[in-house]
Amino acid sequence: MKALDELTFDNRFARLGDAFSTHVLPEPLDEPRLVVASDAAMALLDLDPTVAETPVFAELFGGHKLWAEAEPRAMVYSGHQFGSYNPQLGDGRGLLLGEVYNAAGEHWDLHLKGAGQTPYSRMGDGRAVLRSSIREFLASEALHALGIPSSRALCVIGSSTPVWREKQERGAMVLRLARSHIRFGHFEYFYYTKKPEQQAELAEHVLNLHYPECREQPEPYLAMFREIVERNAELIAKWQAYGFCHGVMNTDNMSILGITFDFGPFAFLDDFDAHFICNHSDHEGRYSFSNQVPIGQWNLSALAQALTPFISVDALKEALGLYLPLYQAHYLDLMRRRLGLTTAEDDDQKLVERLLKLMQNSGVDYTLFFRRLGDESAALAVTRLRDDFVDRAGFDAWAELYKARVERDGDGTEEQRRARMHAVNPLYILRNYLAQNAITAAESGDYSEVRRLHEVLSKPFEEQAGMEQYAQRPPDWGKHLEISCSS
Numbered sequence: 001m002k003a004l005d006e007l008t009f010d011n012r013f014a015r016l017g018d019a020f021s022t023h024v025l026p027e028p029l030d031e032p033r034l035v036v037a038s039d040a041a042m043a044l045l046d047l048d049p050t051v052a053e054t055p056v057f058a059e060l061f062g063g064h065k066l067w068a069e070a071e072p073r074a075m076v077y078s079g080h081q082f083g084s085y086n087p088q089l090g091d092g093r094g095l096l097l098g099e100v101y102n103a104a105g106e107h108w109d110l111h112l113k114g115a116g117q118t119p120y121s122r123m124g125d126g127r128a129v130l131r132s133s134i135r136e137f138l139a140s141e142a143l144h145a146l147g148i149p150s151s152r153a154l155c156v157i158g159s160s161t162p163v164w165r166e167k168q169e170r171g172a173m174v175l176r177l178a179r180s181h182i183r184f185g186h187f188e189y190f191y192y193t194k195k196p197e198q199q200a201e202l203a204e205h206v207l208n209l210h211y212p213e214c215r216e217q218p219e220p221y222l223a224m225f226r227e228i229v230e231r232n233a234e235l236i237a238k239w240q241a242y243g244f245c246h247g248v249m250n251t252d253n254m255s256i257l258g259i260t261f262d263f264g265p266f267a268f269l270d271d272f273d274a275h276f277i278c279n280h281s282d283h284e285g286r287y288s289f290s291n292q293v294p295i296g297q298w299n300l301s302a303l304a305q306a307l308t309p310f311i312s313v314d315a316l317k318e319a320l321g322l323y324l325p326l327y328q329a330h331y332l333d334l335m336r337r338r339l340g341l342t343t344a345e346d347d348d349q350k351l352v353e354r355l356l357k358l359m360q361n362s363g364v365d366y367t368l369f370f371r372r373l374g375d376e377s378a379a380l381a382v383t384r385l386r387d388d389f390v391d392r393a394g395f396d397a398w399a400e401l402y403k404a405r406v407e408r409d410g411d412g413t414e415e416q417r418r419a420r421m422h423a424v425n426p427l428y429i430l431r432n433y434l435a436q437n438a439i440t441a442a443e444s445g446d447y448s449e450v451r452r453l454h455e456v457l458s459k460p461f462e463e464q465a466g467m468e469q470y471a472q473r474p475p476d477w478g479k480h481l482e483i484s485c486s487s
Contacts, residue, residue, distance in 0.1 A: 001048035009069035021073035027116025029159035032062025037155040070098040074118035079185030079252025090120025133172035150260040152177040185252035191306035231258025237330035243269035247279040265483035272359040374421025426460035433478025
């Protein structure tokens, strides 16, 4: 394990030059202090987890110190925001400190969010507040623990720096890790500003560093785009299967690697609601839960447009045509596993859709239903769960179909079925009210609840002694929290 001064930097993106990013130093926070750190994320950098408690840790990730080998850069990009093109966005409050490679030869971006003003701040203060930093930290690590591709979060550093939003809050920084911070919006920026040389350089950078296997194909750029389509289809299938709502699926928030990226007003479903809108600012419901699938395709189409200098329109359309079939296949596979099924039948899609309609009409807790469905035999489980449904006759009819389907599946013992279902159906998810409880305590200087919640969510499928309160349905107030882009 390494100490902080032993990290090895290789700043590949910075070497692309000033057309792609601007050199900016972080603005230090006043009285930086550790709020929470992820041992699992620190392990990606081969860091000894004990260094998180040292003063230099808070100083480094609170903007006071910098490695000599770091090259902090604010990246420039554009993007479609709520469907409208914004010609220049960029890192308005974040900095790519540099790229570190570990003993396994993996490169990881160190990206400091809330680091102060940059040329792309657009009248903003460049700061992040404690609540948004805690939410991003918890979400990044919770999604990873669920098996959903995501950027990672190393730590949150709090401070006494005042920051004004709807009210005065305290500034914070979150250190984000990813293999790359290149977004769909990077390609859009160089396409719409008509800078073909830089766009070609960016494409080569992404191809060589992140999709080198595509070099072996007859059309490497097309192979790369097809892989991006496939990754996003699988990613959004996992979002839908686990009830995750991103909230701001602008093209500048879509990673070229197909990972969950740039957390804003996200939420996991409590009661199942296909039309759920987690972003209080999304007045039209563009990014509602059910819209995430078509928006994923819309965003890929925007990326495809930016790639027309390299790939024929017909080839791009053909690759885009893979998205929905791939999404549907991944989603149905995940839902079969959530139902405890190991085989495939033609009517499985209808079985899932019928269940979700019943859940929608009765306000059934999405996470707990699937967990309890695997607690015991199918016959006993549906008997216990029927009281959650208003339309009991409708649920009874579904239950008969489900029991017969489980009987035909016939794979293993009841104990094996239970273990199989519990391995894919979490007991603990990051509910908004749990995050809010942790934030409220942290804002008063008590970080113990943030750390406890992070620990619970790091093992979402395992029942943890003494943690029953994290596996409950939310109180009524917890279902109606308003979350917006303000951070």
